[in-house]
Amino acid sequence: MGQRHQAFLIARVRPHGAPAGHPGNRRCIAAIHHQWCYGSLPLNATRRFIDLIRQPLNAAALLSEVRNLDGKYGAFGNREPTIPDIPCPYTTSLFATAWSTNLETGEQGEYYSSGFCYLDAPMGCWDGDNNDGITIIDVTDPYNPKYCFMVADGPVLDAPGYLVQYYEDVLGSTDDIGEEPSSNAHLQYLRNCMRPLRNVPLIPSSRLQEAWPYERFSDPPASRDQGVAGNVPPSESGASDSHTLTARKAVETGCIDDLVQLSRLPDGAQHVKDAIGGFIPYPDNAMDLLEEVLRETHRKHPNFVDLSGIQLSREQILRVLSGWDAEVNWLDVSNNASTVVDDIVTILAAAPRTRVLNLIGCSSVEDAPLLSLVRDYPPELKTLEGILHPALLDDNISEPGMKTRPSALTIVDVGKHKWDSEPSFSSLALFTPAQVVQSLTDLLPMYGLDKKDSYRPNYPIRGITEPAALQGCARGLDDPWGTRTVANVPLSTRWVPATRREDGDGESVPRIADAYQGEAYHLKGFLECMAQEGRPLPTAAAVDRLEGLLDVKDEGGHAMFPFLSDLSLDRLENN
Template identity: 35%
Template sequence: MGQRHQAFVIARIIPHGATQPRYRCVAAYHHQWCYGVLPLYAARRFLTLAQQKDNAEIIREELHSLSGKYGTFGNEPAIPDTPCPFLASVLGMSWDIDLDSGYSSGGTITNSLLPAGMCSWDGDNNDGISIIDVTDLENPAYCFATEAEPLTATEYLSGYYSIPGELNNGNIDVDEDNVEPRSDENDKKVRAAIGILDGVRLIDLSALHEAWPTEYRPVNTESTAPAEPSDAGNPPVTIPSLVNFSLPQAILQTIEGGDTTIIEQLLWLPGKRKDVRDVLQAQKPYPDEGLPLLAKTLKELSDTPLSVDLSGFDLADAQVIALAQGLEGVEALNLSRIARITIDGVREVLTLLSSGLKRIVLMNCESIADEDIWELLRTKPSLFYKLEALMHPALLQITQNPSRTPAITFLTLPNDSYRGVSLPIFTPAGVIQGLTDFIASMVLINPWQFDATGGAIITAACTASPRKPGQSWNERNIVTAPSLSFDTLSNDIGGWIFIVRCAAFPFGGPNGWALLRFPPRPSKAKRISEGKPQKKLSESKGSSGEAGEVEGASGNTENRDLAENDSSDKETDPGDSNETVTHSGLNFELHDIRSFLTITTQEGRPAVPEEAVLCLEELLRRLEDNPTRSPPGKRLMCPKFTRDQVEKCLLDMQSQAWQY
């Protein structure tokens, strides 16, 4: 039975040089050990995750950015391998991981992505494909295929199971000699799997032919077109209502006159709020006199008073800042497709809304370059301490070891190589949630399976914002694309690294975890220019050879106080007693969960509910009595690493960093 399956996401975008949209593949993924009911569950996870409001917001923006840039299939300009990295991340995480049920399969997301420009039947595939249409995320479509025809979920499963009679209706031929024998258990499995895609429409063959014209036959549109009625000579004429006809003129007149009371009253009428927004959005450039009406419209249009969507308005920095002054208490702000907003305007907005803003979206903003975002992160990190999500294309790149400075990196050692993810920003609650999900997965998932997929699990667990009470794993909001950087080992800004090893057979070393802080420090060039001495290795070590260890309430008090009073914006003097160079050549502090929270909350980051902290601490204290691990016996499933063990990890990390 085949076990290699491929998943494709298609959407209608306008090709380069065209005016009408055509279907195009925008994400492709290779999945091992996936057959039978598994692709159905993966498709359902993807749809659930992609349809979350915050995730859908970014997917739409990525699709918008493609229009007019790339040719149809096989034509120039060629589409990039990963034109929609956020969408590709959602696809990969959905296909590989489900921590609600303890499912994990496949390798890392980075290594499993396929080129979006490939044929749908290229690559190593012996188990068919899944295709999902996300043109309209509120009404998506799907199909499966084992040859060049779209299949329903039932038709696809008929290649593996005998379909129960009430689901078959005699329409599906099943080769009883090549499927699993009929049983109550198999019938239950088939019914459950088919049911999870109820209500999702099927992709038709014409869409597949548009996306891959060389692989799927064209549909004879003439034979399928509805016949014209005999009295078509007098087609009905739709007369627009007087209100719709005069609304744009009325809005412009009221803006010019300064009294928008009448238009504000229209906002209470069903369907009129969107009409008013569309007229206001069409004003280019947007007039200053219309800002009060825009503020009122946005308030009425918002699903929640905590979220404001300014995307697509032609606003200048000063206008966005003026609107932000009236948005106190807003938690989410979308500034996408505002061509004139600059990084200076964004900095002012973040300053004004620093008390409550958790999410800011800056997709398709022409005047904000990637380096603008990274420079602001480096020079003003405190602006981002309360943000759970900073959504800009610069932070949605699926790369290995980019030359960027992460705020925190999560690493796992499934064997002798590091896998994981780096985040440009973080909140303590997000870190605690991610680590809790990851550590809990060690219990849910078979240890040998965890060995092979731990890197994918930690990536999926630690790239989401904190979930609300009652929100499932597959309803989480993803805040970045997978990107792993070792830059914290060598930069002068500092950062955090979480390391964990939980292997079925830890031949590369013992299992355990460590939370490291690399304090900010001036560059070597700056030290020399200021005449400060460079410490030699032998002079830097203390009598015990330790490097500023901080063990929370039970650790070294002097060093802990130094770390807790330090700010990421404050430079650490190389003569401080807290700085010690070790045999890895790195200056770091060893922390526990409590000291991590103490430092980060003193920086100004939001506090974490005590029950969440206790839950993670309980998982880290969990005893393991699985006799299959070597050596057997009851012990801590994941004990804390000693300093010597951390040193070995750091040396290994330094050597691996050169490989990327």
């Protein structure tokens, strides 16, 4: 039962054994299954995902994961070494959230919550149990993604081409809309769903063939409403770009002067930055060049220090931070083999306002020492909303005790639903009070939609909605949820993190009281405690908005979100 749809991400990745200058081939890096996804739903999910990956910090993390795949895995099929089932956990989580959750309203729809499951990235695009087609998005350049839909073994389809499979009149002009208000409203809704994808290029069939060489693909038919044929992107210039070649040659020969000259040409700084990762280790006599390049490439986002792929020592990183003109909120040292766990506290102390630290692809940052550091929670980590590293990004947990991932903050859903009576737990290894206030502000309106009808389609699904709310950073008061910066992959379980007991039959069951004992706080009391710990607090306006949500009452005048004065087992598990 269902209307099953699979969605895939592809990106250009250099296969194992290919030379360093190889441009790479498209391959699948993430895949999910959705049980009920058809009509306008894949369009809305695609739009939500594209909105997310166009945010600079999300794009940087995605690219860190893609770069970390370069040269490591064999091409599609069974060629060793085989790519992992979930090779890009951050990007996969971002993808799954876009397909399963919407915590804001707008022209493309209302609040939305639905289940999903992860699929294996090495699978074929038609290997899933499918009723309603597939979606494919090319994230090689997350600022300029490409997409397509396909149904059965048909050609590449754009948004109107997919929707017309369900609504024959969707391509007509506004003059063709029926007279009934409901008909007008529905067609307008469908056109609102198509509009955000109008200028997103389609993926050429040749790129799909790279990703799945044993399948057959064909380009779209003649132009419809959108000029589909003209929406196919031009071929990529890749390594033939003269600036790229010049920068690479200068790195190979160690000619710093050539790089300095190139960096002063239009767009030259970005080409130099992309190339200087070839220095291993990074030379001290090129630090002035690096600082000049960073100033040029960071004009739009001065609070984001992007050192990704550059093999800097701890001392060199500290030099960059000491000379940075703006407050550092996001620090990206991903794909740097020189960085180790012992560097983290020193680096954060030099940039004490850092909110997110990207360590993806840092091969010398080992899992166990990093988890130990996070568990110890030194003061330098208390400004962080997240550390991006594989040890803290894997939420594919099926049994209690499988992971030693720390849990510093947990949202517990103990609500009783007819189809689901077990509590769920969504936890973060690192957090700030501003982040907690933001997450609850995003989450509570969905819980207050309709308590009388828990079967309402957009009722929050336990274990799906809470992690989606927790994954983002604190935002400005008027910044939408759909363009949030994502700093975490929350751990979602059906048992208390790091706690378990056996019932009479020997079955593992959650035990809330074992883990959550102590004093209960109202919002202001919680924030006072956080201030004493030295954590950055939310703005007064953000607190006021959350307090307004907490004070909402139902039709009978009862509090929708009553305060629990104690955390007893009876109160939480048997209420």
